[in-house]
Amino acid sequence: MPHTKYTRMVLAVFVAGTACAADFHPIKTDAESTVVTLTGHDLTIEQVVAVARHGAHVRYSPEAIERAVAGNELRAEAAAENVSVYGVNRGAGAQREMQ
Secondary structure, three states: OOOOHHHHHHHHHHHHHHHHHHHOOOOOOOOOOOEEEEOOOOOOHHHHHHHHHHOOEEEEOHHHHHHHHHHHHHHHHHHHOOOOOEOOOEOOHHHOOOO
8 A cells, every 4th residue: 555645644753753752751650541632722731741741642633634744735835836935945043034
């Protein structure tokens, strides 16, 4: 089965998350059965604490992954058409006016 842009993005997120997870050791492990779903809209302080201090697991919602893929495709399209995009084909910060 060939990989689509969507499956490559999901794979990249999974691999990156796995690499970080191997080095992470929560203060307590009393929330390991909890899963915090990142949607991009409703993250609470309590959820951040559950992940950072109590070992809750994190996953991305399908909609969040779709938005990330769409944003990446839009940036690639803009770069291909030589549209100025901050941090993509232009510098960042004080370098923003430079290619």
